[in-house]
Amino acid sequence: MYNTEEYEYEAILQRMLDRVPDDIDKRPGSIIYDSLAPAAAEFAQMYINLSAGDDLYNVDTATGEYLTEGAAEWGVNRKQATFAIRKATFLDSNGAGIDVAIGSRFFIEDLNYVVAERVSQGVYKVVSETAGVMGNAPFGSMLPVEYINDLATATLNDILVPGEDEETDDQLRERFFVEINEQPFGGNVADYRQMIRALDGVGAVRITPVWQGGGSVKATIMATGHVPPSAALIDQLQEQVDPVPFGGEGLGLAPIGHTVTLNGVNWVTININTTLTLGDTSVGQVQQDIEDVIDAYLLALRSTWEEDAPLVIRVAPLESRILTVSGVVDISETELNGSTANITLTVDQVPQRGTVTLNE
Structure with a gap:
């Protein structure tokens, strides 16, 4: 706003000198010149600071915490880093699945995972203790942090819900303008797109309205990292948006009367x-x-x-x-x-x- 030639040091100083009568010595080195020059320099610095401050309080130019606060004023919050949810198998020396205690911790490649939920005999959901995409990377053998009886092998397998890094400034700014300009309301396409994109693990979504008649909606999901979602992620999202078998009853995020079916893209x-x-x-x-x-x-x-x-x-x-x-x-x-x-x-x-x- 202030980054124009009229607010530069030389221009400010010249305007100040122009206000001094011409019968007074205004040449460099004169008393008037040397008195006004420091003030002009301070004014120029003030305008630089004002310009920088103006940039920090406009969403299109703000960065960091200023962008976070500016977007939040409009109800658009920066997405925080999330923790990857993975599948792990635990076997004894005979190759049979064994149960491990919820809360047991394992490590692989300097990352720790904690057992969160039993799926079946020897198969559990584990959660990365490190937020972000790092939790999606390792596969293979894990070691327990503390000794577990009868455990022979612990293997980290599928990504059920991918971890995401904190949203970058560019990503937040782009999403801000999309959400502000799309004007979501009452279950329209923009409303569904924003609602589902905000859920953990979702990288992109396409909405098909009136999919199987009035009140039916299909949401096709791509997971974080531009990959197809796991069945576990689809089930989790379905429960959040429109739980089965209570479709259309408004028990999830979807409006009452809307039956929403979630599926994923395929390779x-x-x-x-x-x-x-x-x-x-x-x-x-x-x-x-x-x-x-x-x-x-x-x-x-x-x-x-x-x-x-x-x-x-x-x-x-x-x-x-x-x-x-x-x-x-x-x-x-x-x-x-x-x-x-x-x-x-x-x-x-x-x-x-x-x-x-x-x-x-």
Whole structure:
């Protein structure tokens, strides 16, 4: 607001000098000049501070705690980091499942997990003690913090509800403007989208109104990290939004009279076969780099699913990304799942990389 030339030091000082009669010496080094210069410098600094303060109290330019407070004034609260919920199996030396005490703690790769709920014999839900996406990463053998009788192996398996990092400034600002501009009300599409996006584990959602007649709504979910949700996450969200078998009774977040069905997106595996012209390198040397750029392309597509579904996997942009890999001179005859045509998915599908076959 104040970052204009008229509020810079030289401009302020000149305006002050212009107010002094011309028959008084105003040259640099004069008494008047040397008296006004420090005041002009202070005024310039004041305007800089005012400008910075103005930025901190506008949501479009605020950062950190100022953005948090500014958005909260409109009812949009920053999402805090959440704790991953995982599945773990506990077996004895004969390979049979054993029960462990709720609250038992295990560690793997410097992360601790605490047993939270029994699913079946030897199968439990465990919760990461570290908030954020770190809790989603490790898989495999865990060790108990304290000795447990008859326990031979403890294995950390599926991600049931993914952990999320605290919402970044950019994410909060983007969500703020979406929520303010969409004007959710009384079970409209914007209301459902905001309601479900705010739930733990949800990365994106698409709402299908009047799905099976009046009062029916379908919500298709993508989990945090742009991946399909687990069955456990869908069950948890269903219980929060519209519990079964009490659909439409208003016992969850959904309005009375609305029957809401939640489901998740599904993976579609994309196998890629292409022919390369290489420089001074071999297929083996570029294989991993090419798989990485393919993964990045498919992730970019998945990140647009909420707005752009059904997604289209196109040969041309895939080839252009592969051409950026060092050592690749040219590319031709690219096939996706055995065809040279683009692949169009359904609204409920998202792509993941399958096999990548590189020919010379």
